[in-house]
Amino acid sequence: MVNRYEPFPTVHLPEPIRTMVEDGADAIGCDAAYIALPTLAALASAIGNTRRLRLKRTWHEPAILWAAVVGESGTAKSPAMALALQWTKARQDEAVRTHKAAMSDYQHAEQLHAVRHKAWLQRAGHATEPGPDGPPEAPLRPTCERTWTDDATTEALVALLSENPRGLLLATDELSGWFQRMDRYTGGKGGDAAKWLEMFGGRSVVVDRKGSGFVHVPRAAVSVVGSIQPAILQRSVGDTNRENGLLARLLLAHPPRRAREWTDRDLDERTVEAVGAVYARLYGLAMDTNHDGQHNPRTVILTPEARRRFVAFYNAHNAEQVALDGDEAAAWSKLEGYAARFALILHLTRWAAGEPIDPDAVDEPSMEAGIALVEWFGREALRVYGRFSEAEGERAYRELIELIERKGGAITVRELLMARRSRYAKAEDATDALDGLIHDGLGEWERVEQGPDGGRPTKRFRLHAGADTKPPIRGR
Template sequence: MPATPLSNRRSISPPEPNLGDTGFSNDSGELLDTATERLRYQRFPCGALPGVLARFVTCAAKAIGCDPSLVALPVLAAVATAIGASRRLTIKSGWKVPSIIWATVVGESGSSKTPAYNAAMRPLFTRHARAIRTFEDERAKYEEQVAWWEKRSAEWKREKKSLEQPPEKPTEPTLRREIVSDITIEALAVVMKNSPRGVLLGCDELSAMFGSFGRYKSGGGGNDASHYLSMYSGQSITVDRRTSTPPTLFVPHASLSICGGIQPGILKKSLGSEHIENGLAARFLLAMPPRRPKVWTEDDIPSVVEQSYERLIDKLFALEGQQKEDGSIEPRLVYLTPEAKTEWMDYYNSHGAEQVQLSGALAAAWSKLEETAARLALIFHMVRVASKDPTIEHPDRVDPKSVQSAIRLVSWFKNEARRVYGKLTQGEEAAARDRLIELIEKQGGSIAPWRLAQLKAGCSTEDAKILLQSLVKRGIGRWEWIEATRGPSAREFVLSHSDDLGEGDIPNESDELLDADGLDVLPDELDDSEYLDTEVF
């Protein structure tokens, strides 16, 4: 039912909001946010993404019929993996930032998490299938070479007086993987040893991985969480194995990005106090958009947009690191321009002022979001370099545009952190209030008591009035008189932020999939050459 036109409303003077009762607290009494701020979902800022990514996220979300954030988070993880250990951003001499993103989409079953994840990961799936075929061919040739080697070795041993050197054993091929799913920490170490650029741990349901974080191995070994914490920072890891050869695996730059979905109830159980205290939970970027009904659409992702995204991923995987004198490969360092450094310092100071006001889970999240801005700036810069952005002055110098875009996106993640942590710590009464507010938002931000009684099972009109009045007392909304063309005027409840939602609905349809930051050009109006340039640089 569409919202009542504003011209037909007369506002009823609302009571002064009870400011002491507008926030929700967790078990420790930590104030998370005011009710209206915490419950409000901000539209994902597609315009903060570089052009190729923004268009792909926009078109994929429209084709799937989902919120853009469901596509954007796995896209960020995929791009971060493609850059991998080839680059690091130097903030100052002792602070070098890796291209690593941990992202989790939180939603109930059936909320389109899987289609969005699959769309974002398709280029990595394609590369993985191609790598498997190549490995199988190399393995077949290797087995033939081994048979020949065994035969020649036997002949060499029989010829005891032979002065020839023994035949050289063939080198066994290794499978370089860029994406893995359900995997143990030991198996992951093997994969990363063979894939030094980095790996993406991705799956549409992350519950199994969260469950493994606190699991101790038999024999008193360290738990998985400590290794994951090292891999988030791109540090070296050493994994000891008792029954395998070699017994010790060392990965100098363990670059692991993580992405997947999880249901709210499972997330709440998985990320308990232990992982809040050790900082594991704070490392995940979160998105939990409001649920929306599925509506059929004939839209598909335009092939030119899909191809441009896939070619971008391939270009980023082609980036090479810096070779040292001993032959080892180190990440190539990228620096901030003086103007970008000024942007960064302003952000760093303002972010620090915010963090000092927080405690508990939110303080931990803010501590990691600080560096997230730098990680996103590095990712955005390398995407623009690979896309041949003409405004880039030097491939190893991050400019203010990338930093500003990263800061804008981090602001969105801050709001989501407040929302998600708030929902995870709220009681049943607050959860019921959230569901009521979401229902009103789906009605366009306003609702009459009789309409609420129709939509809510077992609720009478009088019950609806009581429920809506409880929201008014909390300052979440207000009553307004609706001028009727026939019959007496009636009251209608209006959410306090309904004017920002616009008439009709919450961020739900394609009107917001094309962001206001210049992304109002539809893909079929674009020049294909912008997307199909095949050169790496």
Template sequence: MTMQHESPLAVDTREAARMLGISPQHVWSLTGRRNNTLASLASTMRRRGMPAEAIEAALLQENALRCDPPLPDDEVRRIARSVARYEPSADRAAPAWQAFPPDALPKQIRRFVTAGAEAIGCDPAYLAVSSLVACAFAIGRSRCLRLKTRWREYPVLWAALVGESGTQKSPAMDLALGPLRKRQEEAFAEYEKQRKTYEEEVRQAKREKSRRSRGSASRPAEPRPPVCTRYLVSDTTCEALAPILVDNPRGLLLARDELAGWIRSQNEYKRHRGSDTANWLSTWQGGSWMIDRKGAGPLHIPEACVSILGGIQPEVLRAALGREHMHDGMAARLLLAYPPPRTRQWTEEDIPSSVLDEMDDLIGRLLALQPNEGGNGPEPVELTLSPEAKAAWREFYNRHNLLIADAHEPLRSALSKLEAYGARFALVLALCRDAAATEVAAPDVEAAARLVDWFADEARRVYAAIFPAGDGDAVAGKQAKLVDFIKRRGGAVTLRDVYTGCRWLDPQTAESALRELVAAG
């Protein structure tokens, strides 16, 4: 075939082969690795600046000519769209804001999020993320997803709702955690009754012991103190949480309006007593805790599971995480939701009681799930992937790891943790769909992959907005933050706005930076 008869699409794929630095024959031979190779081609073409339409056309041609058997065209287009979301050759470039995908949620949560966001006036992302964390906690250590013999994922989610003051982060959290707060109050009331009964039994036992002390061999049984069922906690130190976890092996949900206190407490505690950070990092994957308590002996928790949910302002997040937690893996474990601020207007919309009851019933069903009884205490019931779900997982895993390979730190670490979150989302979605499920189905994995894609975009956006220059060029970083500040205020600001709203700029630098931006258009 002569060059003049070659289609432009064929030139695109040959150019992609040249970009990859390998011969076209190797690219053309796709048997057994179709998704992986097509995604790699798309990623390379995008990094070199090819537009989405050219990438899609090139992939469709190569799929038809070289894949054996060809993938469905819709699947090829999805690969092209997924890769085309990212800016050419810009690991730190932030994609445009994408609304949270409500159709990735189970129907009960979807209705709850839609109605709740309308009533509160918040972005649906805040309520969606909060609801996912609440459901994940409710499942707790009663269930896990086994991907391989030694790879199990627990439903542990850590999420930060990022936004300036007044963006309705706290009301969204309160609404999503309502069913848990109600049950926590009921548990406290029941514990108080049991505590009073216990204290009376102790007094009776002492009187009985006194009467029988002379010449009696039998002794009354010692009353057993009651255990308080805990769902929600706010204390952030491991020493305070350890006894509560011992009594509640299913797990806990650390919920704080201001998440910065949890992040900062690790540094403060470390200086005086030892590292809380290591225990928290272990908790994210259901690892063990060993807490040495002064005068009280050690506490060992074989599988500590604590989900985390809190709000935080962008500048506070930047200061709280700092260099240390960007590199120790703490920041990478946080699922971030940072929607653009919206102007609130009064609405008569309210949440139908049927929607609230539906969400309450869902949380109740998940809390009712029971683990197996093992030789050393409760053991989670293992769910596995159905054959169709295994195929969907393989596709997600390969595609997501191509994104990881193309990323740089600290984004690379965040994307790596999202791999595990993909399995955790799939587990949560499966059990929300059917609390009696023994397998995760393909639609659960596909919906989980959509959630991972969304959180990957958010990580990219937040890192670019809050950590725009990494550890390098501080001047460029400040200017990028200023650009983000202006965009968030509709694209127009006064010098006074910058003085009062950009505390990281001194007045002289602020004026100079504004002039440079005006000159640059």
């Protein structure tokens, strides 16, 4: 059975992120989750490998999120993602411009080096004994900072990560391609999937290249966000991506469709600037460097209050998991770590927004907010998973109620016939379906009087507020 959708709890997002998500959703006419999920993934990637949260000596959680917005075509998924990722992409655009200028300088330096190297060879060739000076030092080829990519192949990702040790965001309008690449190397045995699961933990990844050695990334941090249609998600997940744990690691949101209306509302320029300042400060975080010159994440700890709150959540969460099995139990096992990841991301976002807090110690409010988000994602996972196993009658029952809700809570038989021609062949069929909702106590008929232009009075079905989308136990 599929529970009703709960709106995304934007109250747990720090300012100015909360205002951006809420105002952006109003401007686009979409659910707040469509903006919140890519925003959280973008914030995670801005932090990347620079910080990890220590829960105990053998348990550290990185700032890595995998999220999928699930929705039918035409539900404004793409404009919502574009709004949420504008700061991530703007930073990369600026980095590309800077790299072009650096490459111009590099090419000039390379030409000078070629002249100097030739002169050195000539001097060395005429010398009767070795001189004290060695060959001139070649200029270093500049690398371009990358913040995001849409190329999900592990070869391309590892090459980018080797030059961008803080990590990347994989952002794509259609996640089906990402799913398809999971087992492409070994005929369905999970070649790419194994590497992706390592990247979820920010662990070491090695990719062998035919004829050109291998590429090694000691900490491969990739946050993932994208959209996918419900039917494609169900097909893409399959048994393989359930069994290997990929589905359990994916934070899902599938808001119901709703009618969009034109609005002149838009993001305030001050909000855009404030969010940009948050990203600039997060991207300014640096990794620590040890005595060997290696870059490592800085360890962030929990305050005593935050630790007590996490321990209480951990115990309660695992008590819930005992009663679950299959996909639901697998999701619960990953959500406990996500609570820590959310707490780390939200805490550093609060710091970047100017709150006077210690960035190296996650406090109780950040942990509380992280737990609240995990609890919402847990309920949403159960709702989305429930759709995977819906019987045809259950699906028809839910979709009928959701259709009526999109029409403002009321519908006539004629409107239902027009909206569901393939399901209801004649007026009697549509009337029977609405009568069924009345029988279950979910609504009632109301009389619609004739308008000023005349016409016969008719009746309209009115859905009761808070009607349950689940059919009664006897089934319908």
